[in-house]
Amino acid sequence: MNSLIDIKTFMKDKTILISGATGFIGKVLVEKLLRDCSDLKCIYILLRSKTNESSDINSRFTEYKENMIFDFVKKEKPHVMEKLFAIRGDLMEKGLGMNTVDYQLLCERVNIVYHCAASVRFNDPLKCAIQLNSLGTKQMLDLAEQAKDLKAFVHVSTAFSNVQERLIKEAIYEPLFDYKSVIQACLDNDDTFLEKAEQKILKLLPNTYVYSKNVGEKLVDEVKDHLPVVIVRPSVVCPSFRDPYPGWVDSINGPASVLIGASTGLLRCVHGKGNLIPDLLPVDYASNATIAASVQRAEEKQKFQVINLTTSSEIPINWNEFLEIGRGLYEKYPSKRAFWYPGGRMYRSYWMFVLAFTVIQFIPAVILDFMLALIRQPRWLVRTQKKIWNNMKFFDYFLQHQWKWENKNLLDLYNRMSLQDRYTFNFDAKKIDYTTYIGNWIFGYRKFILKQSDESLPLAKRKYKMLYYIDFASKLLLIGLLDFLLRKLPIWEMFGLSNF
Template sequence: MSGTTPTIPEFYAGQTLLITGCTGFMGKVLLEKLLRSCPDIECIYVLIRPKRGQSVSERLDTLLKSKLFDKLRNDNVDINSKVKPIIGDIIEKKLGISEEDITTLSQSVSVVFHSAATVKFDEELRLSLQMNVIGVKSLIELCHKFTKLKALIHVSTAYANCDKKFIDERVYDPPLNPNRLIDAAEWMDNEAMNSLTGKLLGDRPNTYTYTKAMAEYLLSQESKNLPVAIVRPSIVGSSWKEPFPGWVDNYNGPTGLLVAIGKGVLRMMIGDFHGTADILPVDIATNLMITVGWHTAVNKPDKMLVFNNTTGQINQLKWGQVERWSHEYLMKNPMELARIPNPRFTKYSLWKDINVIFDHLLPAYVMDFYLWVVGRKPVFVKIQDKIWKAVKSLEFFTSNEWKFSNENIFMLANKMSPQDKETFDFDVKKVVWSKYMENYCLGAKQFVLKEDPEQLPRARRALQKLQRMQFLMNAVVFMVIWRLIINRVPIAKSLWNLLLGWASFIFTKLPKLARST
């Protein structure tokens, strides 16, 4: 690295940034990291829309009160003077930003991080198109007005091209030109678009991956002369170490699976036990985004670079390990009001369906019947329906595997100073997956379910009680079945008598012999 090349904090000093999607999971972590590790940033504008009767200022205030920002508050960082809200909405024309604010942004913003998107896999095509494609088109048009722009970092997904088994760090041609679909959406009603969705998706599993691929192509075609880079994170999970291990605040991706496993309401799903679980800690993703912003501005690549931010080819985690460790750590640190965790992946749909009937639906109906008897509202069948709807959308990713090129990731690491490598660490080889999974389970319990860690002893006692009850029920069922067999099969009766004889010897005569010696 050249001696004149600024470090990452030195580059961001005095810069004005714009972040879209800062109220989302990754956007919050990005904002916190920038404020903590690049303290001399001039200003960070955050695009926020009013929601549920809250103004953008109120939403920003609520966001900054999150536990995620505790470290900044403890260090007496003046967050409010650095972060300024901009009223806007990515589905609106010009992102819903006023002309006055557009003028302000165009004269001051030098780095843009675009992470706003709908991440719902089952979103209707029209809304997914509006947020993930048309929103990008509007952002490109806006960035062409930014006189000081040094870097535009677009957050895509590693699965934008999941119709391929090997995914290189480049933009692929989509099955349909985005502008043709945008034009069609202007005159086509929802019913017509929904009826065409399946045919348009082709080998892609959902509208999310489909529109993300379109957005990448749109960037490559319409961001000429703009300093653009694309970051493709894989399955984003809780934080690895920053600002503290295990932080997560939503049910998306693997978090929803862990919560459902921990509550005992998800016990079997389709998945490849030996397949790669390409889970990526959120702080690694945001560290890479910040570094890519620095590299794009300082080193000025002669083409738009794509960064596959994945773990599978660098530090592999398998779904079988997720199954084993989630069971181990959720038994060690159980969730409240839960069945006994017992997660299992299987490749066989018939076996899964049988287990769903006997291990999911029947217990749910029994629990709802009990609630009805005691005068409470039945909820368990409804919960099961929601869980299986979410699980079904994930099965494509738990039962398939991809290989990703990571050459640009390694190139970027080689351009960083030793101090920057430490501060903005995105080296996934350092992640110890067993420890990460333990922190992830604890984080889901504490930050998503809002369960008090001090109540863990009570939750452990409740789980031990459930284990004893399950053992007793299994023993009763075994005894009943065995007695029925004994009454009909002579050899079974002989085996039963032999077993009783051995039990009598072990529990009565053996202790007496031990005392006599």
């Protein structure tokens, strides 16, 4: 049996480099290392700059450290914040856009690399997706190859990098389209080839994002024999389970965007199969497993692994159950910005979804925008509904298909941790209670995204009740109107059913 790993002991005096530190996982990763691995030597984070001026990086870094995610560390361990440094770096530029001094400094000092940077835009042109998610990974690997004392390189990919498979194993899959030709075309700026390649890829895959992440994994696989690399594949990254705060979130994405849209009444219908099981991963679970994977990789110098960071095999919950739990919690944590009584459902039929979207979302938006115009107020509802429609198109594929992931390597990793580390760096899916967890989501969105304080809850609850009665009255009015029309208009005569 493999010996236990000791995360805190291993991290002592280590120098760490993190790309994508401003992203969702990246912020949580930085905070967790500072909070619970405070004996580390230092952390370097790569920050992009719009100019070559150092003042621009300093300004961005100051703003970064002011994020409320670091409030606990600044209060309890203020000296640890002095171990965090920023270096100008851009994965889209040659040599990561670094000056020679900074590049050499990292090569001399870095022991662990967490490569989290990625573009998660599903509508990126192929060239942009490859440049950041694939060639950006190659540039990070090039730096790692020159590091004099590298212990581990963790590539944060995605559980959806191989959606062409229905059972996704913890293994490397060959890209469906010749990735070497695509990479060379990017380097040569051969846009004609890339446009044709993109058309072929999009016939096989839902977007360029999953293809570029698949290619990134392949590039990591190519150096596994001489670099201590490991690939982690988080699934749908969601608000935190516990750290830094229950329900912590800094952006609206994925299933959480459905919850917040439904909680405000702006989203009332979604096209998807409600019986499908999504794979939802708290962001702190993703961060904790990533840290643990780096320690295990460093201690097992000859063992390359792919680790699927997934939860659905341990705690399956389908979309209908997910939405039902959310509906039951809106009354507990209502939004004072609610536009209509929260509700909504998933529609399996595309045309039923289109009809529902038109009748209960778009037409009311047109009417209310017209009313806003009459009282000379800004119109925003139609614009919002168009944005919702466009965004839902990008997620449609993922709401229509089901995947299963093997996660034996993840479970083995957890079992190798000490009892103390299992608590501090928890990623045990069996400990998630979805009613409590989704409640924390909704609370987190009120607090961290909508910036609504606890003091606003009584007002929000009164508004929630008022919207309930308005919604109920509107439905009665609609039923009465339909009944009137059916009685008064010669509809039955048109079909020869006058005696019906």
